[in-house]
Amino acid sequence: MSKISKHRSDLEPLLSRNPNLASYEHLRQYLLCHSALPGRRGNIELAHVFGNIMGDYADVYEDEYWKVCQAFLNISVDEAPVNTAKEFLPFCGVIGIGAIGATLPNRCPQALSLLRIAASDPRWRIREAVAMGLQRMLSASPTNCLEVINDWVDSANLLEMRATAAAVAEPLLLHNEVFNQSALNLHKKIIKQYLMIEERKKENARILRKALGYTLSVVVSAIPEEGFAFMAVLSEIEDTDLAWILRENLKKKRLSYNYPDRVYHIKQLMRKNAST
Numbered sequence: 001m002s003k004i005s006k007h008r009s010d011l012e013p014l015l016s017r018n019p020n021l022a023s024y025e026h027l028r029q030y031l032l033c034h035s036a037l038p039g040r041r042g043n044i045e046l047a048h049v050f051g052n053i054m055g056d057y058a059d060v061y062e063d064e065y066w067k068v069c070q071a072f073l074n075i076s077v078d079e080a081p082v083n084t085a086k087e088f089l090p091f092c093g094v095i096g097i098g099a100i101g102a103t104l105p106n107r108c109p110q111a112l113s114l115l116r117i118a119a120s121d122p123r124w125r126i127r128e129a130v131a132m133g134l135q136r137m138l139s140a141s142p143t144n145c146l147e148v149i150n151d152w153v154d155s156a157n158l159l160e161m162r163a164t165a166a167a168v169a170e171p172l173l174l175h176n177e178v179f180n181q182s183a184l185n186l187h188k189k190i191i192k193q194y195l196m197i198e199e200r201k202k203e204n205a206r207i208l209r210k211a212l213g214y215t216l217s218v219v220v221s222a223i224p225e226e227g228f229a230f231m232a233v234l235s236e237i238e239d240t241d242l243a244w245i246l247r248e249n250l251k252k253k254r255l256s257y258n259y260p261d262r263v264y265h266i267k268q269l270m271r272k273n274a275s276t
Contacts (some may be wrong), residue, residue, distance in 0.1 A: 007034070007049040015053050016061070024068055028089065035088035042088055042125060050092045051136065055099035062104060069096035073118065082123050091129045094118050098133020102140035111137065112148050119163035127159065127207075134167035142173070146182050153189045158197070158204040161190045162211045169215035174222035183219045184226055187212075191234070191242070200241055209241055213248035221254040228262045235269040246270060 014027040031050070036043040054065050072093025080086035094115065101111025111133075119130045138145045149164045156164070168174075168183035191212065197205050220227030234246055247270075250256065250263050 004045050004049055007046045008053070011046075011049060011053055015065075016057060024071075027068070031088055031092055032085045035085045037085045037088055038083045042091060047088070047092045047095050047129070048132075051095040051099040051132075054096040055103045055136070058100045058103040058107075062100070062107070065096065065100055066107065069093045069100065070114075073097060073114065077122050080123075082125070087123060087125055090118075090121075090123075091125050094126060094129035094133050095136070098130075098136040101133075102136040105141070108137065108141065108144065112145070115163070116152060116160060120157060120159045124207075127163065128166075130163045131166035134163065135170050135173060138167060138170075138173055142179055146179070146186075150182070150186060150189075153186065153193065156193075158208045161193060162208045165190050165208075165211050165215040169218035171218065171222070174219065177223075180219070180223040181226070184223050184230065187216055187219055188230065191216075191245075195237070195239060195242065209245060212245045214252065216245065217249035217252040217255050220249070221258065224259060224262065228259070228266065231266050232269055235266055236273050238273070243270065243274075 010030060011027070014024075014030060031046070034043055034046050054069065058065055070093070072089040075086065075090045075093075080090060097111050097114050101108045101115075115130050115133050115137075118126055121127055121130075134145070134149065146168075149167065152160050152164055164186060168179075168186055174180050174183060190208075194205075194208060194212065199205065200209065216227075216231075220231065231246060231249075234242060246266065250266060256263050
């Protein structure tokens with residue numbers, strides 16, 4: 001039996017027999033015990049199994065599952081600091097909220113609101129879970145969710161923008177022309193907003209820059225004509241942080257291996273613009 005199958009067989013009884021706040025201690029202990037934290041990498045596979053079960057049974061245990069996920073999500077950074085086993089609980093809670101929102105249309109608006117709040121969590125793992133939760137919802141309802149997160153960017157803080165960029169930069173989602181174009185347009189808006197930031201040395205601006213250093217290449221690889229045209233436009237802008245973002249993306253094999261001529265062209269444009 002694989003680890004994923006084992007986690008599924010262990011978790012399913014805990015979530016289908018007594019799925020309520022009064023009796024979730026066994027579930028809580030199982031997640032803590034198998035969190036793989038502290039450590040370099042939490043048990044992401046277990047978190048996804050948790051989310052899968054949430055989605056599979058949400059129509060049966062909607063209220064119970066929602067309360068459990070909210071209880072996990074509400075565990076603060078003081079109670080569950082970075083790289084502790086307890087941090088795994090809000091990590092799972094965020095993914096669970098996304099799974100329920102993806103399964104039940106009536107929970108979608110509330111799920112998106114909670115994920116938006118969690119996008120600004122000081123813990124990087126929780127922010128990663130937000131992107132994963134959004135990806136579940138984007139997979140289930142791409143048009144509706146894209147419209148919502150696109151509106152986020154117009155009034156978003158930097159960490160919310162980071163969440164949206166990371167969410168759409170998922171190869172499994174980038175499989176049709178409409179979504180791909182929307183993902184690129186979203187990046188255009190985010191980068192425009194980023195270039196307007198005056199104090200980019202602050203932590204949240206650095207976090208957004210780091211994310212853009214890989215998300216753009218994921219989207220460009222899915223829509224290369226428009227994507228590389230956009231990178232060519234960016235190469236003409238004199239901005240050291242933007243130049244760093246472009247260089248980081250051009251290093252990625254998804255671009256350098258699959259589109260070497262296009263990558264070379266953008267690099268040449270950057271050199272030319274830097275010398276003028």
